[in-house]
Amino acid sequence: xxNFAAHLNVWVILGFIGQFLFGSRFFVQWxxxxxxxxxxxxxxxxxxxxxxxxxxxxxxxxxRDPVFIMGQCSGLFIYIRNIMLxxxxxxxxxxxxxxxxxxQKTVAE
Numbered sequence: 001x002x003n004f005a006a007h008l009n010v011w012v013i014l015g016f017i018g019q020f021l022f023g024s025r026f027f028v029q030w031x032x033x034x035x036x037x038x039x040x041x042x043x044x045x046x047x048x049x050x051x052x053x054x055x056x057x058x059x060x061x062x063x064r065d066p067v068f069i070m071g072q073c074s075g076l077f078i079y080i081r082n083i084m085l086x087x088x089x090x091x092x093x094x095x096x097x098x099x100x101x102x103x104q105k106t107v108a109e
Contacts, residue, residue, distance in 0.1 A: 015059040022052025043086055050079040 025048035032042040053076045060068035 018055030
């Protein structure tokens with residue numbers, strides 16, 4: 001236990017926070033799937049992935065671990081891209097009702 005306490009510093013705590021965020025995404029995904037009765041990936045999964053991965057990448061850079069750095073960088077691009085796709089879909093869905101109303105109004109006239 002003394003050895004663990006000797007290695008505990010801000011960077012290790014940051015690493016644990018990143019790991020907690022990254023790991024919690026699986027719990028969130030499991031709960032959301034159980035509620036729906038089917039396997040789904042909720043939006044928060046991608047935000048937890050991105051936050052956890054960013055913190056773990058920061059920690060990996062501090063540790064100068066090229067394998068860890070590469071692993072977090074590659075995943076980070078996927079998480080960001082999924083968030084971009086979600087935002088794009090939200091914009092389309094937000095714009096659709098007004099366009100649909102306009103189209104219905106034009107057809108009715």
